[in-house]
Amino acid sequence: MKEELKKSLRTYGALLLLGVTGVPLGAAVGLIEALFCRLLLKVTAVRVAHLFWCLPFLAMAGLVIVAVNQKFGGRGKGGMSLIFDVAYEEETELPLRMIPLAMLSTALTHLFGGSAGREGVAVQIGAVFSYFAGKKLPFKNAPGIFLVTGMAAGFAGMFGTPIAAVIFAVEVLAAGEMRYEALLPAFTASFSASAVASLLGIRKENLAVHISESLTPFLLVRLITLGIIFGITGGLFAWCLKHTKKYLGEKIKNPLVRVFSIGVILSILFLLLYRGRYCGFGTNLVEAVFHGEKVYAYDWALKFILTILTLSAGFQGGEVTPLFTIGATLGAVLGNLFGIPVELSAALGYAAVFGGGTNTLLAAIFIGGEIFGYDYLPYFFIVCTAAYVFNRNSSIYSRQKLTKYSC
Amino acid sequence: MKEELKKSLRTYGALLLLGVTGVPLGAAVGLIEALFCRLLLKVTAVRVAHLFWCLPFLAMAGLVIVAVNQKFGGRGKGGMSLIFDVAYEEETELPLRMIPLAMLSTALTHLFGGSAGREGVAVQIGAVFSYFAGKKLPFKNAPGIFLVTGMAAGFAGMFGTPIAAVIFAVEVLAAGEMRYEALLPAFTASFSASAVASLLGIRKENLAVHISESLTPFLLVRLITLGIIFGITGGLFAWCLKHTKKYLGEKIKNPLVRVFSIGVILSILFLLLYRGRYCGFGTNLVEAVFHGEKVYAYDWALKFILTILTLSAGFQGGEVTPLFTIGATLGAVLGNLFGIPVELSAALGYAAVFGGGTNTLLAAIFIGGEIFGYDYLPYFFIVCTAAYVFNRNSSIYSRQKLTKYSC
Numbered sequence: 001m002k003e004e005l006k007k008s009l010r011t012y013g014a015l016l017l018l019g020v021t022g023v024p025l026g027a028a029v030g031l032i033e034a035l036f037c038r039l040l041l042k043v044t045a046v047r048v049a050h051l052f053w054c055l056p057f058l059a060m061a062g063l064v065i066v067a068v069n070q071k072f073g074g075r076g077k078g079g080m081s082l083i084f085d086v087a088y089e090e091e092t093e094l095p096l097r098m099i100p101l102a103m104l105s106t107a108l109t110h111l112f113g114g115s116a117g118r119e120g121v122a123v124q125i126g127a128v129f130s131y132f133a134g135k136k137l138p139f140k141n142a143p144g145i146f147l148v149t150g151m152a153a154g155f156a157g158m159f160g161t162p163i164a165a166v167i168f169a170v171e172v173l174a175a176g177e178m179r180y181e182a183l184l185p186a187f188t189a190s191f192s193a194s195a196v197a198s199l200l201g202i203r204k205e206n207l208a209v210h211i212s213e214s215l216t217p218f219l220l221v222r223l224i225t226l227g228i229i230f231g232i233t234g235g236l237f238a239w240c241l242k243h244t245k246k247y248l249g250e251k252i253k254n255p256l257v258r259v260f261s262i263g264v265i266l267s268i269l270f271l272l273l274y275r276g277r278y279c280g281f282g283t284n285l286v287e288a289v290f291h292g293e294k295v296y297a298y299d300w301a302l303k304f305i306l307t308i309l310t311l312s313a314g315f316q317g318g319e320v321t322p323l324f325t326i327g328a329t330l331g332a333v334l335g336n337l338f339g340i341p342v343e344l345s346a347a348l349g350y351a352a353v354f355g356g357g358t359n360t361l362l363a364a365i366f367i368g369g370e371i372f373g374y375d376y377l378p379y380f381f382i383v384c385t386a387a388y389v390f391n392r393n394s395s396i397y398s399r400q401k402l403t404k405y406s407c
Numbered sequence: 408m409k410e411e412l413k414k415s416l417r418t419y420g421a422l423l424l425l426g427v428t429g430v431p432l433g434a435a436v437g438l439i440e441a442l443f444c445r446l447l448l449k450v451t452a453v454r455v456a457h458l459f460w461c462l463p464f465l466a467m468a469g470l471v472i473v474a475v476n477q478k479f480g481g482r483g484k485g486g487m488s489l490i491f492d493v494a495y496e497e498e499t500e501l502p503l504r505m506i507p508l509a510m511l512s513t514a515l516t517h518l519f520g521g522s523a524g525r526e527g528v529a530v531q532i533g534a535v536f537s538y539f540a541g542k543k544l545p546f547k548n549a550p551g552i553f554l555v556t557g558m559a560a561g562f563a564g565m566f567g568t569p570i571a572a573v574i575f576a577v578e579v580l581a582a583g584e585m586r587y588e589a590l591l592p593a594f595t596a597s598f599s600a601s602a603v604a605s606l607l608g609i610r611k612e613n614l615a616v617h618i619s620e621s622l623t624p625f626l627l628v629r630l631i632t633l634g635i636i637f638g639i640t641g642g643l644f645a646w647c648l649k650h651t652k653k654y655l656g657e658k659i660k661n662p663l664v665r666v667f668s669i670g671v672i673l674s675i676l677f678l679l680l681y682r683g684r685y686c687g688f689g690t691n692l693v694e695a696v697f698h699g700e701k702v703y704a705y706d707w708a709l710k711f712i713l714t715i716l717t718l719s720a721g722f723q724g725g726e727v728t729p730l731f732t733i734g735a736t737l738g739a740v741l742g743n744l745f746g747i748p749v750e751l752s753a754a755l756g757y758a759a760v761f762g763g764g765t766n767t768l769l770a771a772i773f774i775g776g777e778i779f780g781y782d783y784l785p786y787f788f789i790v791c792t793a794a795y796v797f798n799r800n801s802s803i804y805s806r807q808k809l810t811k812y813s814c
Contacts, residue, residue: 163788178583180814184796374781381570389591407587
């Protein structure tokens with residue numbers, strides 16, 4: 001009994017230490033993310049202001065990105081796949097130079113108008129940094145635990161959504177398996193990263209939905225149908241990305257030729273299609289949806305195709321912000337069709353297409369809550385559940401594992 | 408390509424069918440739960456009205472419960488442990504007679520004043536019924552899937568919280584492993600069970616918290632501390648229950664003698680301690696907390712001890728409703744100490760002690776949202792996360808498994 005109590009106290013002490021360690025680690029990641037985020041906002045502003053000076057050079061920027069990564073990237077070229085491999089102990093090395101390389105590549109992609117996100121990079125930055133620090137820390141399973149911690153902090157620092165970040169990091173590595181061993185430091189690091197980034201001026205998107213629509217059985221059926229469509233869209237995005245990458249890789253074997261030739265085509269397309277409407281993150285489209293500006297019925301499809309082309313060509317950046325955009329614009333269109341307020345339907349699409357594309361359920365629900373307010377959490381639950389079940393387990397993270405009980 | 412599309416359509420069709428199957432199944436479970444819930448409310452009302460006619464016969468009721476279960480229970484005596492074993496395919500038989508036996512035993516326990524819950528029984532009823540139906544259904548892994556589906560429907564029908572019910576059922580079998588294969592039918596069945604039970608007059612507790620308290624770093628630290636205390640309390644409950652059962656089983660080998668002798672002691676204690684204040688579910692105490700009536704600083708401790716004695720003696724019922732009560736009364740006490748509004752602190756305790764005792768994270772967070780409103784979801788997230796990490800993986804469900812990545 002006394003021995004057991006002593007053991008308990010030791011465990012509690014170790015847990016507290018693990019939690020406290022997350023705080024400075026998260027703060028450091030939050031600082032890096034804030035700098036990265038500011039850099040991306042800056043280059044985006046430059047691109048928007050000088051579109052005709054930037055877009056024509058997209059293909060050239062692609063050459064630089066591919067060449068630099070070929071020369072200096074080493075194993076780091078694996079990007080998110082490498083993070084997953086390290087999490088499964090199939091790899092043990094995450095070179096620190098991934099951080100500047102990924103930052104630079106993403107900034108170049110955005111400066112010259114590629115359609116891409118940032119979270120893949122944000123999560124990588126956090127993971128690489130935290131894994132590096134974790135290797136030196138005297139906790140049991142420290143590297144694995146701090147890898148997940150860093151992923152959470154990276155997500156939280158970039159998006160300002162600490163709860164979704166924790167859940168995303170513990171949930172994303174395998175469908176249906178939660179990495180709870182990292183729950184505590186991921187939690188403290190996410191709140192810390194988010195606070196530091198916020199102090200440095202990086203605020204989360206706040207698109208609170210203010211409407212009142214009570215849940216009837218008929219609405220429930222419409223929400224489930226919406227969820228199924230969002231899930232299939234997210235899953236299709238992941239599927240198309242994988243197969244387009246493969247197809248282009250086979251057709252144009254030289255990566256420099258590949259990025260250059262597709263870069264040229266993309267430059268022309270981005271210019272022709274409403275002068276850069278589909279460049280970058282797509283936050284312009286999300287804002288259009290929620291501020292009642294013009295949204296075309298095909299916005300989501302064009303963003304979908306152009307993001308896949310950008311990323312398959314060899315440009316860098318994440319997929320999540322474009323998934324948000326695709327979801328919000330698709331949701332806006334479907335809202336009208338389904339007789340659901342456009343604002344709500346767009347918010348649901350924002351979260352559920354993200355869930356469908358990343359094959360995550362809970363992260364998507366909590367993204368909904370943190371970005372759009374918690375009042376509509378039951379709606380996010382309904383729609384994201386349908387999306388999760390119907391995405392056919394496709395994920396933009398090709399190394400994500402399935403478990404025995406995946407759906 | 409065409410073949411792949413056909414395969415996708417077949418999969419979608421099968422999924423839709425699985426989802427639709429959940430609806431009547433959930434409705435049936437909801438009907439049974441509503442009857443069971445009405446029975447329990449009825450016997451509770453009788454006991455409250457005629458306390459001195461009921462309480463003295465607690466020991467006799469115990470004799471009946473143990474004798475009947477010995478004679479007719481068979482394998483069903485395993486209760487929740489049997490459900491877990493079936494979920495892990497270590498057993499394949501769940502006798503239907505578990506349903507009337509568990510109902511009867513629980514009703515007797517409550518009529519004569521034992522301190523116990525109902526959810527263990529609600530979940531068993533749903534699981535047994537749905538497993539029985541699932542065995543006849545032509546889906547892949549149907550028995551396992553419908554077992555989980557029934558657990559969700561049982562929980563939803565009893566508590567009127569369909570979202571927490573889905574998450575609880577897919578989460579509870581193993582710490583960190585989600586049974587997503589059952590997600591869709593569990594979802595449809597839970598909403599259906601909850602709707603049917605609601606039509607039959609079983610409403611969920613609605614204790615919406617209406618206060619405004621913004622999240623500062625200092626409050627965050629206090630919330631984490633609260634969570635740690637709640638988690639340790641929940642974990643301790645599970646630990647004490649297990650060890651008290653074992654200890655009494657060794658000390659008093661004959662189960663009839665055991666239930667009778669402890670029943671006599673319990674009768675006396677229940678009468679002496681404020682005339683039945685600690686009998687039954689404890690909803691009287693929860694109401695006292697939220698309606699501003701008198702709450703003693705030791706209410707939670709007495710409810711804790713008396714519930715453990717009741718259940719260890721051989722009486723039947725669940726542990727969850729008492730965990731809610733213990734959490735709410737403990738939270739009310741700690742709220743004053745920590746300078747957190749009592750209403751909020753009690754709500755957080757309600758959810759987090761449940762999470763700590765069942766070793767579930769997400770179910771506890773969503774219980775918080777569904778019972779107390781979603782405005783405070785971030786607070787529930789913070790407190791339940793701390794509770795989950797610090798409960799030392801203790802669970803009232805002794806057959807719950809741990810996974811490689813449990814915390």
